[in-house]
Amino acid sequence: MKKTSHQCNTDLLNRFFDHELDPDEQARFSRHVKECPSCQEALKDNQSISDLFKACVDEKIFRADLDNLEEGVLDLIGQKKYSLWLRLKDLFRPRKFLIPAAAIITMLVLSFSIIRQHGPIPGPSAIINSFEGNGSYVMLLETPKSHQTVIWFNETF
């Protein structure tokens, strides 16, 4: 018997059986199978198992009540389509959620309060509308950080 590279390789045999080999390989392995009794035997086994499985499946499908099955599936889908209110109710059912939510709301309220209280000063601390004096000069200053207004005048009297 002529020896080939495909001699009794189980993996190749299975792929050959399932028609997964590329055409050239399929042809080569087919030639090998014709000459190899053990592979022929293995292929027969595979075929018999496959036939048996297919027969069982066909029988089950034949006996299956598809109308009943369809109704069952539609019933299951219908049960999932409950109202938005029920979904929200389900969302809030685990009350552990409420404590962190309340804490977050409180933190936000406090943060806004603190920002409102200590926010940046809008402009200088004081706006000078008018000035009168007998000094020779007057300076208006503003501190860099808190924008405090400073009036510095020279007292001559």
Add this chain to the structure above:
Amino acid sequence: MLVKRLMSLLLFAALMWAPAGPVMAGPRVSIVVKTILASQGSKFIDPNLSAVIKELQSVFRYSSYRLLNQNSMNLGMGEKGTVLLPGNRVLRIMLLGIAGKRVQLRLAIFKKKKKIFQTVTQLLNKNSIIVGGPRHRGGYLLFNIFTSF
């Protein structure tokens, strides 16, 4: 039950901590005048002035800041308050009005009954203006005028 109690507690805390808004502000204005002597020489900062001086040191180069006097007053619309200043000087403050977050004041300094300084200023609530310049004992007088309403 526990959840309700916790939420009530948090709500109460939030309400207590939230600052009162301007709606609750009264028509009277509280004014505090600090008279400070700034001078060169030994380094000294009055502990009561640390917050004020920290900011002033960015514009002034004096080494000593002493609190000479502190006066408080509470003025209504059109009312006047007087503060005696060192060196026969007098500071007169008149409340002219409140506009938004600012209070309008007329500040006048007199020396020996003669007006040497006058300004009309709009001072931001809970802020201060500093008036300085008069000489006194080798240094200069600063008047820190703080208002709140």
